Amino acid sequence: MSRRVRMLVLGPGLLGLGALFAWAIAGLPAFGHYRGPYGYVLNRLVVPLRHTTNVVMGTNFDVRGVDTMGEEFILYAAVVGVTLLLRDESNARHVERHTRRLRNETVRLAGVAMVGGGLLVGLWLMAFGYITPGGGFQGGVVAAGAVLLLYLAGSHRDYSPFRDAHVLDPLEGVGAGGYVVVGLAALASGSAFLTNLFGRGTTGTLLSGGSIVILNWAAAIAVTCAMLLLFAEFLETYVEPLETEEAGA
Amino acid sequence: MSYLPYIVAAWICLVGIAGIATSRNLIHLAVCLTVAQSSSYVLLLSVGFVKHGRAPIFLGTKLGTPAVDPVVQALTLTDVVVSVAVIGLILALALDAHRLSGTVDPDHIADVSG
Amino acid sequence: MTWIPPLLVAIPLFGAAITAGLDHVTPEPLQDAMVVAAATATTALAFLLLWRAEDHEVVHWFGGWQPRHGIALGIDFAVGPLAAGMCAVIALVVTLALVYSLTFMKEAARLFDALMLVALGAMCGFAMSGDLFNLFVWLELMGVAAYALTGFLVERLGPVQGAINFAITNSVGSYLFAIGIALLYARTGTLNLAQIGQTLARSSHAGGLVIVAMTLLLCGFLVKGAVVPFHLWAADAYAVAPAPVCAVLGGVMTDIGLIGVARMYWTVFAAIDHGHAIGDVLLWLGMVTALLAGTMAFLQRHLKRMLAYSVVCHIGVMLAGIGLLSAAGLAGTELMFLAHALLTAGLFFVAGVLHADHGVIDEFRLRGRGRGCWAPAAAWLVGTIGLVGAPFAGVFLGHDLIDEAATALGRPWVLPLLWLGTALSGAALLRAGARIFLGWGDEDDPLLGKAMEEDPLERDVLRPLLVAVSVVAVAAGVAISVVPGLGQRAEYAADRFRDRSAYVAQVLHGRPMKPPPALPVSILHASVASLLYGGGATLFVLGLALVGLYRRRLPRLVAATGERVLGPPVRVLHAVHSGVVGDYVTWVVVGTAVTGAAWALLLRGG
Numbered sequence: 001m002s003r004r005v006r007m008l009v010l011g012p013g014l015l016g017l018g019a020l021f022a023w024a025i026a027g028l029p030a031f032g033h034y035r036g037p038y039g040y041v042l043n044r045l046v047v048p049l050r051h052t053t054n055v056v057m058g059t060n061f062d063v064r065g066v067d068t069m070g071e072e073f074i075l076y077a078a079v080v081g082v083t084l085l086l087r088d089e090s091n092a093r094h095v096e097r098h099t100r101r102l103r104n105e106t107v108r109l110a111g112v113a114m115v116g117g118g119l120l121v122g123l124w125l126m127a128f129g130y131i132t133p134g135g136g137f138q139g140g141v142v143a144a145g146a147v148l149l150l151y152l153a154g155s156h157r158d159y160s161p162f163r164d165a166h167v168l169d170p171l172e173g174v175g176a177g178g179y180v181v182v183g184l185a186a187l188a189s190g191s192a193f194l195t196n197l198f199g200r201g202t203t204g205t206l207l208s209g210g211s212i213v214i215l216n217w218a219a220a221i222a223v224t225c226a227m228l229l230l231f232a233e234f235l236e237t238y239v240e241p242l243e244t245e246e247a248g249a
Numbered sequence: 250m251s252y253l254p255y256i257v258a259a260w261i262c263l264v265g266i267a268g269i270a271t272s273r274n275l276i277h278l279a280v281c282l283t284v285a286q287s288s289s290y291v292l293l294l295s296v297g298f299v300k301h302g303r304a305p306i307f308l309g310t311k312l313g314t315p316a317v318d319p320v321v322q323a324l325t326l327t328d329v330v331v332s333v334a335v336i337g338l339i340l341a342l343a344l345d346a347h348r349l350s351g352t353v354d355p356d357h358i359a360d361v362s363g
Numbered sequence: 364m365t366w367i368p369p370l371l372v373a374i375p376l377f378g379a380a381i382t383a384g385l386d387h388v389t390p391e392p393l394q395d396a397m398v399v400a401a402a403t404a405t406t407a408l409a410f411l412l413l414w415r416a417e418d419h420e421v422v423h424w425f426g427g428w429q430p431r432h433g434i435a436l437g438i439d440f441a442v443g444p445l446a447a448g449m450c451a452v453i454a455l456v457v458t459l460a461l462v463y464s465l466t467f468m469k470e471a472a473r474l475f476d477a478l479m480l481v482a483l484g485a486m487c488g489f490a491m492s493g494d495l496f497n498l499f500v501w502l503e504l505m506g507v508a509a510y511a512l513t514g515f516l517v518e519r520l521g522p523v524q525g526a527i528n529f530a531i532t533n534s535v536g537s538y539l540f541a542i543g544i545a546l547l548y549a550r551t552g553t554l555n556l557a558q559i560g561q562t563l564a565r566s567s568h569a570g571g572l573v574i575v576a577m578t579l580l581l582c583g584f585l586v587k588g589a590v591v592p593f594h595l596w597a598a599d600a601y602a603v604a605p606a607p608v609c610a611v612l613g614g615v616m617t618d619i620g621l622i623g624v625a626r627m628y629w630t631v632f633a634a635i636d637h638g639h640a641i642g643d644v645l646l647w648l649g650m651v652t653a654l655l656a657g658t659m660a661f662l663q664r665h666l667k668r669m670l671a672y673s674v675v676c677h678i679g680v681m682l683a684g685i686g687l688l689s690a691a692g693l694a695g696t697e698l699m700f701l702a703h704a705l706l707t708a709g710l711f712f713v714a715g716v717l718h719a720d721h722g723v724i725d726e727f728r729l730r731g732r733g734r735g736c737w738a739p740a741a742a743w744l745v746g747t748i749g750l751v752g753a754p755f756a757g758v759f760l761g762h763d764l765i766d767e768a769a770t771a772l773g774r775p776w777v778l779p780l781l782w783l784g785t786a787l788s789g790a791a792l793l794r795a796g797a798r799i800f801l802g803w804g805d806e807d808d809p810l811l812g813k814a815m816e817e818d819p820l821e822r823d824v825l826r827p828l829l830v831a832v833s834v835v836a837v838a839a840g841v842a843i844s845v846v847p848g849l850g851q852r853a854e855y856a857a858d859r860f861r862d863r864s865a866y867v868a869q870v871l872h873g874r875p876m877k878p879p880p881a882l883p884v885s886i887l888h889a890s891v892a893s894l895l896y897g898g899g900a901t902l903f904v905l906g907l908a909l910v911g912l913y914r915r916r917l918p919r920l921v922a923a924t925g926e927r928v929l930g931p932p933v934r935v936l937h938a939v940h941s942g943v944v945g946d947y948v949t950w951v952v953v954g955t956a957v958t959g960a961a962w963a964l965l966l967r968g969g
Binding site for chain 3: 258262266269270271272275278282285286288289292293296320321324327328331334335338339342343345346349350355356358359360361362
C-alpha cells in the first residue's frame with residue numbers, strides 16, 4: 001500500500017475510532033465523581049490491616065502483589081531481550097576506551113552535585129516508599145538516572161564500574177527472583193501465594209507493612225539493575241564507536 | 250469541563266496512533282507508541298479522581314478523609330513500566346535495523362512481505 | 364489443590380530469574396537440565412491441576428485477600444477444566460520446544476531459555492487469571508518475551524523487521540485494551556471478572572460505554588490472536604523466528620488470545636441485551652479469517668510463512684466455534700486447540716529439521732532434497748492430514764462439534780466455508796511436502812513470488828533429537844480425536860466455562876459447584892455429515908495439492924481464465940500484506956472501528 005492509500009484508509013478509521021471514544025465518554029461519570037467501590041474499600045482497609053500509610057504501595061505490593069510480580073518480570077524480560085537483540089556478535093569490538101572528559105567545569109560541578117542529590121532522593125524514595133509517596137520502582141529509576149549522570153557529567157571511564165554485567169545480572173535476578181521466593185515462602189507455609197506473613201509493625205515507621213518492606217526492596221534492586229543494564233547495553237553498542245571516532249578524528 | 254480530561258485522553262490516543270501509522274522513523278515511532286499509551290494513564294487517573302479528594306497517603310491524615318482512588322494509581326505505575334519495557338525493545342530493534350540496512354524508515358525495511 | 368495455580372506461574376518465572384543469574388557460574392549441561400526440569404515440572408503440575416479441576420473450580424486468592432461481602436479485593440486465579448487443559452498443552456509445547464532447542468540454539472542459549480520460561484509463565488497466568496488488569500499484565504509479559512525471541516537471529520534484516528512489526532502491532536492492540544480496562548473500571552468500579560459480569564448483568568442494557576469498552580477489550584485480544592484484519596504481523600514474525608520459537612508462538616501463544624475472547628464474553632458480556640450479536644460478529648470474523656488465510660497460505664513458497672497462514676486459518680475456525688456461542692461450539696474449539704497446538708508445533712519442528720539439513724526453507728529450493736528422509740516426511744504428511752481433519756485424525760472431532768453447533772443454530776453453511784479455508788491451507792502444506800520429499804511438481808511457479816534470502820544454520824545439531832521431538836508432537840496431535848473420553852470431557856469443560864452464575868458463586872461467595880456427572884470413557888460419535896466432510900476434505904486437498912504442483916500443465920484455456928479471474932485479487936492481497944508496519948497499524952484502527960460500529964448497531968438496534 002502506498003502512503004497515499006494508507007492515508008485514505010487511515011483517515012476514516014481514526015474518525016470512526018474517535019466517534020467510538022466520544023460515545024464512550026458520554027457514558028462515563030463526570031470527572032471527579034468516581035463511584036467506586038474498589039478504591040473506597042481499599043482506602044479504608046489497607047492502613048489498619050497492613051499499617052502502611054501509602055495505600056498505593058500497599059495495593060501494589062500486597063493487595064495486587066501478583067500484578068507487580070508480573071510487571072517486574074516484564075522489565076526483566078525486556079532487559080534480557082535487549083541484551084539478546086544487541087549482542088552484536090559479528091562486530092565484536094575491542095575498542096580502546098579513550099577517556100573523553102567534559103571540559104566545562106561548571107557543568108561538571110553541577111552534574112556531580114546532581115548525581116549525589118539524585119542518589120539520595122532515589123534512596124529516600126525507595127526506603128520510605130510505603131510510608132510517603134514513592135516506592136521501589138520510582139526510587140530505582142531515579143537512582144539509576146543519577147548514576148547515568150556520571151556518564152553525562154563525567155566520562156565513560158567514570159561510569160564503567162556501573163556497567164559490569166557480571167554484577168548487575170545476578171543482582172537483577174536476585175531482585176526478580178526474590179519477589180517470587182517471598183511468594184513461595186508464603187505458599188510453603190500453607191497460606192496463599194504472596195500472603196503478608198510478617199509482623200505488621202507500627203504505622204508510619206520504617207518497620208511497618210510486613211512483607212511489603214521486602215518486596216519493596218526487591219523491586220527497587222531489580223529496577224535499578226534493570227535500568228543500569230539497559231543504559232549499559234545502549235551505551236556499549238552505540239555510543240562507544242562514536243566516541244572513538246571523535247577521539248581518533 | 251467535567252469531561253475535558255477524558256477528551257484529552259482520547260485525543261492523545263488518536264494522535265499517537267496517527268503518528269505510529271504515518272511515521273518515517275522508528276525512533277519517532279517508538280515515541281508515538283509511548284504517547285499513545287500515555288492516553289491510558291490519563292484516562293485511568295481521571296476515572297479515579299474524587300472531587301476535593303486528597304492523595305491516598307494517610308501519614309498524619311485521619312482515616313476516612315476523602316481520598317482519590319489508589320487502585321488506578323497502582324495500575325498506572327504498572328502501565329508505565331510496561332511502556333518502558335516495550336520502548337526499550339523497539340529502540341534496540343531500531344538500532345539493529347539501522348546497522349543492517351542503513352535506514353530507520355519503517356517503509357523501507359520491508360525485507361519480508363506477501 | 365489450590366496451591367497449584369500459583370506454582371504454574373512461579374516455577375517458570377523463578378527458573379527464568381535464576382537462569383540468567385547463574386550463567387557464568389554453573390556448567391552448561393546443568394543449566395540445560397535445570398531449564399528443562401522447570402518446564403517439565405510445570406507440565407506435570409498442569410496435568411495434575413487438570414485432573415483436580417474437573418471436580419470443582421480451583422480458586423486461588425493471592426495474598427489471602429478473600430472477597431468480603433461479595434466484593435473482590437485481591438487478584439484470583441480461577442481454574443476450570445478448560446483453563447487447566449490449556450495450561451497443560453501450553454506447558455507441553457514449551458517443554459518440547461525447549462528440548463528441541465537444546466541443540467538447535469547454541470548461542471545466547473541462556474537468554475533464549477530465560478525468555479521461553481517467562482513466556483510459559485505468562486501464558487499459564489493468562490489462561491488462569493480472573494482479574495481484568497492481571498490479564499493485561501500477563502498479555503504484555505508474553506508479548507515482551509515473544510518480541511525479543513522473534514528477533515533472535517539478529518544477523519539479518521528479516522528477523523528485525525518481523526520483530527518490529529510484531530511488537531508495534533501487538534502493542535497498539537494492547538494499549539487499546541488498556542483503554543478498555545479504564546472504561547470498564549469506570550462503569551463497574553471493580554477489576555474482578557466475576558464481579559464485573561455480575562454488575563453488568565444487573566442492568567443488562569448496554570450503553571455506549573460498555574459497547575465501546577467491549578470493542579476495545581475484544582479487539583486487543585483479536586490482535587494477539589491474529590484474526591483478520593489484525594493478522595498481518597503473524598506471517599512476518601513466524602517467517603523469521605527460529606523454529607522452536609515459531610512452535611510456541613504459532614502453536615499456543617496466538618491461540619491464547621482466543622481464550623481471552625471466550626473468557627471475556629462468557630464471564631463479563633454474556634448477560635447484556637442482544638448479547639448473541641457479539642457472537643455473530645465473531646463468527647463472521649472467523650470465517651473471513653479462515654478463507655483469507657487459507658488463500659494466502661496457498662500463495663506462499665516459504666514453509667514457515669505458509670505455516671503461519673495455516674495457523675491464522677485455524678484461528679479463524681476456532682473463533683467461529685466460539686462465535687457460535689454454544690457448548691458444542693466451544694468444545695469444538697477446545698479440541699481443535701489441543702490438536703492444532705501439537706500438530707503445528709510438530710510441523711514447525713520439521714521445518715527446522717529441513718533448515719538444519721539443507722540451509723533453506725523455501726519450497727522450490729528444497730525441491731526433491733527431502734527424498735529419503737522418511738521420518739520428517741511421515742511427520743509432515745501425518746501432520747497435514749491431521750490439520751485438514753481427515754476422519755478421526757487431529758482436528759476432526761473439533762470440526763465435527765463445530766458443525767453440530769452450527770447446524771443446531773440453523774447455520775449449516777458455516778462448516779463448508781470453514782472447511783474450504785482449512786482445505787486451502789492443507790493443500791498448500793501437502794503441495795510443499797510432495798515437492799520437497801517426493802520431488803514432484805514444476806521447478807518454479809511465478810504465482811508464488813520470489814524466494815527470500817536465507818542463512819544456513821551454523822551449528823551442529825543433534826538431528827535424531829530434532830526428528831524425535833517432531834514425531835512426538837505430531838503423533839500426540841493427530842491422536843487427539845481418538846483419545847477415549849476426551850470429547851465428552853471437552854463438552855463438560857465447555858459447559859462449565861459458559862456457566863457465569865456458577866462461576867460468580869464460586870469465586871465471590873465460595874459456593875462450590877455441583878460435582879461432575881460420570882463421564883463415559885469412549886470415543887465420541889461423529890455425525891455422518893462430518894465423516895463425509897472429513898473424507899471429502901482429504902480428497903479435495905489431494906486434488907488441490909496436485910493442481911498446485913502441476914499448475915503449469917493445466918490446459919491453456921483454464922490457466923488463462925484462472926489468471927484473469929484470480930490475478931487481480933491475488934495482487935491486492937499481496938499488496939495489503941506489505942511488510943510495512945504503518946499499514947498494519949492502519950488496519951488495526953480500521954478493524955477496531957468497523958467491529959465497534961457493527962456491535963454498536965447490532966446491540967442497540969436489536
